[in-house]
Amino acid sequence: MTTTEICESIGDVPRTTLYRHIKILLEHNILSVVSEQKIRGSLERTLSLNVTEIAKHNTLENATKTAFAFLMNKYMTFQNYFNSQKSDPAKDKIFLNNKILMATDEEFDQFLSELRDLFIKYNFEYSEGRRARDISIVSAPGEK
Structure with a gap:
């Protein structure tokens, strides 16, 4: 996914905030750059989750x-x-x-x-009138 696509898919978060978080994720090796392409003078990066790095902590x-x-x-x-x-x-x-x-x-x-x-x-895109709903599900061990 490109940084632009990430910004478009998370439309309710300012671009500067997303770019700052993307930078942090890159610095901590959670995201990695798959490719870079020059578009109108800017460098567009395609990013990928670094599953190996995430798995180290899981x-x-x-x-x-x-x-x-x-x-x-x-x-x-x-x-x-x-x-x-x-x-x-x-x-x-x-x-x-x-x-x-x-x-x-x-x-x-x-x-x-x-x-x-x-x-x-029900994973709708951000649009006027919709708001984030935080649904958390935990599967805990049952008693034996």
């Missing part, structure tokens, strides 16, 4: 820290929201839900496939 040893960071991020999001003078959970459709599913591995794989399809179906 280890069993880091799993607890990763889960904690994820959950603390959600906690801070809720804390900031509820400390805001503008928080209106009913209007903003804020909810928490927990459900234990009884499923075989095959049934759970089917569930995850259908869930992925729902995310694809």
Whole structure:
């Protein structure tokens, strides 16, 4: 994906902010430059995720820290929201839900496939009247 395509697909974030974040991701080897092409005097880069670098940090040893960071991020999001003078959970459709599913591995794989399809179906482009909805899903270990 080119930097221009990234900016177009995330239309609600200023270009300068995206370029700054892209630079940070490149510096930390999370993104890599696949190709460069001169377009009207500017250098257009095609970028790719550096899956190898990401996989280095996705280890069993880091799993607890990763889960904690994820959950603390959600906690801070809720804390900031509820400390805001503008928080209106009913209007903003804020909810928490927990459900234990009884499923075989095959049934759970089917569930995850259908869930992925729902995310694809409802992953709309930014446009007037739409706002970001932060949906987080955690599959935690069940008790044996």
